[in-house]
Amino acid sequence: MPPVDLTGQIRLLDRRPIFTGSYSQVYRGKFRNEDVAIKVIKAVSNTSLTTMRRKVNREREVWAALSHPNILPFYGFAEDAVFEPYGALISPWCQYGDASYFFNQYGSVLTVPQKIALWKGAIAGVSYLHSHKPLLVHGDIKPSNILIDQYGRAILCDFGLVRIFLDEGSSGMTTTTAHTGTERYLAPELVTGEEMEYPTTASDVYALGCIGLEFVFDRKVYAHRKHNLRGCLIDDIASGMAPAEEPSNITTETTDSWEIIQACWNPDPNSRPLAWQMFETLSSPLPEVPDQ
Incomplete structure (x- = not known):
């Protein structure tokens, strides 16, 4: 199944990230009436825009193909301006964290x-x-x-x-x-x-x-x-x-x-x-x- 385009359908609840890693930040948001996690890929030094876009596209294609009770579901991606330059990956919000x-x-x-x-x-x-x-x-x-x-x-x-x-x-x-x-x-x-x-x-x-x-x-x-x-x-x-x-x-x-x-x-x-x-x-x- 190809990744679903959710551009324009995701609402950011807080501009402060819940989690910050080396390559991404995770924010809390809303998709329809459901709390969701918004994974925004960060720019990486010494890595071209083209290379990063290829990596992000690869991750969402791999993720979209997965379906199992112990695999985090992938709802889709969003390319709103607020998520530039690489867009965001949307998944369910897990209330108990990592x-x-x-x-x-x-x-x-x-x-x-x-x-x-x-x-x-x-x-x-x-x-x-x-x-x-x-x-x-x-x-x-x-x-x-x-x-x-x-x-x-x-x-x-x-x-x-x-x-x-x-x-x-x-x-x-x-x-x-x-x-x-x-x-x-x-x-x-x-x-x-x-x-x-x-x-x-x-x-x-x-x-x-x-x-x-x-x-x-x-x-x-x-x-x-x-x-x-x-x-x-x-x-x-x-x-x-x-x-x-x-x-x-x-x-x-x-x-x-x-x-x-x-x-x-x-x-x-x-x-x-x-x-x-x-x-x-x-x-x-x-x-x-x-x-x-």
């Missing part, structure tokens, strides 16, 4: 099965991408790219770095730019080679292991590094340092989760589980959304 915010606010009251269910939702979204025709690799899985909707579901978002495989075994990409995923969640093979490596289904799975550690055990990988100051975080990853030691809060409820997380971090990408295998192994109920 996973980082949600766990900071409600993590202490979530049960273990609820935490595992949220992780499983993220895995389901990635599994859908990996089984899509053509196969899609997300390339930037992290808590801020996982939203929590009003039903307590984990919803995968941000498809700006998605890599498309046109056929099985193909390295055919739709972009020639270097991978710029978030350092903390990069698989070792993405940072150890002399030549720039690109994300794969296996590197997505590695990042899902990092998400599992945060969701289920409330710990970050490479927690001793707050930032990638002077490249220290990347050096840790490249050196083969384990992303985390065994958590002290493992219980009978979380033993399987820890084993899956460790499997996701296997140094050999070919030995990591597939996303659908992770999904099948985990079993927990859909979490109830905590009262605000």
Whole structure:
């Protein structure tokens, strides 16, 4: 399905962004009577207008082709003057924000099965991408790219770095730019080679292991590094340092989760589980959304 043109139908509620990232800002708006998120792409230095427009068009075409309960729906694009020069991408508003915010606010009251269910939702979204025709690799899985909707579901978002495989075994990409995923969640093979490596289904799975550690055990990988100051975080990853030691809060409820997380971090990408295998192994109920 081609992207829907919503130009002239989106009302900006507040000119102050709700979220600001390296490449975009997100605002709250209205489409008809529904609250929506308005993703406005920012100008990037040393990148031509033509290149940026191509990137934005690519993201909206990829996004428009997706349909799954754990994938953020794409309503369409808007090219009103207020959203110049690259226009805006419109999606439902997720009232509970991203996973980082949600766990900071409600993590202490979530049960273990609820935490595992949220992780499983993220895995389901990635599994859908990996089984899509053509196969899609997300390339930037992290808590801020996982939203929590009003039903307590984990919803995968941000498809700006998605890599498309046109056929099985193909390295055919739709972009020639270097991978710029978030350092903390990069698989070792993405940072150890002399030549720039690109994300794969296996590197997505590695990042899902990092998400599992945060969701289920409330710990970050490479927690001793707050930032990638002077490249220290990347050096840790490249050196083969384990992303985390065994958590002290493992219980009978979380033993399987820890084993899956460790499997996701296997140094050999070919030995990591597939996303659908992770999904099948985990079993927990859909979490109830905590009262605000």
